[in-house]
Amino acid sequence: MSKINFDDTSIAFAGKTDDELSHAHNLFRLMQFEPLVNIGSKFTEIAFNVGLPISYPIKLTIFDQFCGGTDIQECLKPIKKLSEYGVHTILDYGAEAKENEKDFDKIASFLIENLKLAEEDPDINIISSKITGLMRFHLLEKISNNEALNEKEQAEWERGLARVKSVSQQAYDCEIQIYYDAEESWIQDAIDQIVIDHSKEFNKEKPIIFNTVQLYRHDRLAFLKSSLKNAKKDGYILAVKIVRGAYMEKENKRADEMDYPTPIQADKAATDKAYNEALLFCIDNIDHLAFCNATHNENSCKLLAETVQAKSFPNDHPHIFSSQLYGMSDNLSFNMAKADFNVAKYMPYGPVKEVIPYLIRRARENTAVNGQLGRELGLIKIEMQRRNLL
Numbered sequence: 488m489s490k491i492n493f494d495d496t497s498i499a500f501a502g503k504t505d506d507e508l509s510h511a512h513n514l515f516r517l518m519q520f521e522p523l524v525n526i527g528s529k530f531t532e533i534a535f536n537v538g539l540p541i542s543y544p545i546k547l548t549i550f551d552q553f554c555g556g557t558d559i560q561e562c563l564k565p566i567k568k569l570s571e572y573g574v575h576t577i578l579d580y581g582a583e584a585k586e587n588e589k590d591f592d593k594i595a596s597f598l599i600e601n602l603k604l605a606e607e608d609p610d611i612n613i614i615s616s617k618i619t620g621l622m623r624f625h626l627l628e629k630i631s632n633n634e635a636l637n638e639k640e641q642a643e644w645e646r647g648l649a650r651v652k653s654v655s656q657q658a659y660d661c662e663i664q665i666y667y668d669a670e671e672s673w674i675q676d677a678i679d680q681i682v683i684d685h686s687k688e689f690n691k692e693k694p695i696i697f698n699t700v701q702l703y704r705h706d707r708l709a710f711l712k713s714s715l716k717n718a719k720k721d722g723y724i725l726a727v728k729i730v731r732g733a734y735m736e737k738e739n740k741r742a743d744e745m746d747y748p749t750p751i752q753a754d755k756a757a758t759d760k761a762y763n764e765a766l767l768f769c770i771d772n773i774d775h776l777a778f779c780n781a782t783h784n785e786n787s788c789k790l791l792a793e794t795v796q797a798k799s800f801p802n803d804h805p806h807i808f809s810s811q812l813y814g815m816s817d818n819l820s821f822n823m824a825k826a827d828f829n830v831a832k833y834m835p836y837g838p839v840k841e842v843i844p845y846l847i848r849r850a851r852e853n854t855a856v857n858g859q860l861g862r863e864l865g866l867i868k869i870e871m872q873r874r875n876l877l
């Protein structure tokens with residue numbers, strides 16, 4: 488079987504017109520200036536708080552690069568376009584953590600609506616959600632700390648559990664996978680417990696409920712292994728999304744301020760090693776688990792492709808998925824999809840104001856001091872040169 492060429496920009500950007508490519512080029516070039524991103528991020532937050540009309544310019548620039556639309560209807564066009572290249576969509580209502588139950592109920596109803604839509608639309612095969620979009624952070628923190636809840640909190644906790652359960656139940660009824668994101672380590676124990684309970688109940692025949700394992704935490708490879716042991720004992724299919732982890736600075740800062748050892752690996756090499764070991768562990772145990780390789784790291788994608796091929800598994804093995812964020816690393820997604828791997832883009836959507844924190848994270852990740860920019864801008868430039876646009 489031939490090797491995948493991740494540098495083939497003609498495949499990576501096949502879906503982009505010359506204008507769209509130039510637009511992406513300008514955007515990624517602007518984002519390489521860290522001070523500009525910092526000032527822009529602050530300005531955006533303040534502007535929204537004082538009600539300045541900045542939704543429209545944001546919508547035309549960074550929003551369209553990283554989000555599918557302000558609502559589901561707007562997402563249908565980019566979803567169709569991805570599907571023309573064999574790339575599926577993971578719909579992600581982009582709201583960040585909420586604080587009141589009205590918002591939690593609203594998000595749960597969006598998720599249920601999305602699951603029903605996915606049941607009808609073969610291009611959407613996965614839905615993703617944050618547990619903090621469905622119940623209060625503080626409650627998850629208390630439960631993770633084994634702190635007792637007062638009577639009012641206990642009632643709220645039970646309503647929260649019922650809310651998450653209704654979403655998982657819908658996923659099961661529609662036979663659509665749901666990925667629950669991993670979040671900060673000090674609420675993750677409670678998240679794990681909820682997701683594992685639902686996996687036990689809904690993953691008996693098929694992988695439906697996916698937990699997320701962050702390999703930047705030094706305890707998570709062991710957690711992955713013990714999760715599989717428990718799944719085998721309890722007779723269900725373990726389903727996991729593996730990621731490196733998104734909250735490193737926050738984790739290190741909190742550990743430092745509160746004077747406890749950081750849960751984060753000693754360095755990037757240790758995270759990469761743990762990630763790749765987790766990936767190999769998943770493939771070695773593929774009869775008992777399903778997993779998603781959720782990364783923009785080319786070496787990890789290569790490792791996945793080479794191992795699947797070395798084991799003579801079909802590239803579109805029903806337990807093996809890959810995913811990148813919408814608007815990023817199209818060279819990985821499109822080239823893997825072309826080679827028949829199961830690939831889906833994580834597509835956030837929602838009103839501009841709701842997805843601002845997500846957009847700011849993407850902008851920060853793409854500054855020159857972070858690794859991603861070189862990759863994105865470099866590939867866009869190669870494709871522009873290939874099309875004689877530069």
Ligand SMILES: Cc1cc2nc3c(=O)[nH]c(=O)nc-3n(C[C@H](O)[C@H](O)[C@H](O)COP(=O)(O)OP(=O)(O)OC[C@H]3O[C@@H](n4cnc5c(N)ncnc54)[C@H](O)[C@@H]3O)c2cc1C
Pocket residue numbers: 667668669670699701703730731732733734735751752753754755756758781782783784810811812833858859
């Ligand atoms: C589809 C998808 C879903 C995701 N879902 C989640 C989620 O549910 N929860 C979540 O937390 N994140 C999630 N992420 C984000 C992910 O965890 C990473 O932050 C992001 O993808 C960058 O890592 P990478 O593997 O793509 O590549 P790389 O660029 O190779 O790795 C960067 C990552 O390495 C780690 N790292 C960097 N420097 C160090 C260091 N000095 N020491 C230790 N580790 C270091 C950090 O995790 C950093 O984000 C998701 C990403 C994708 C693509």
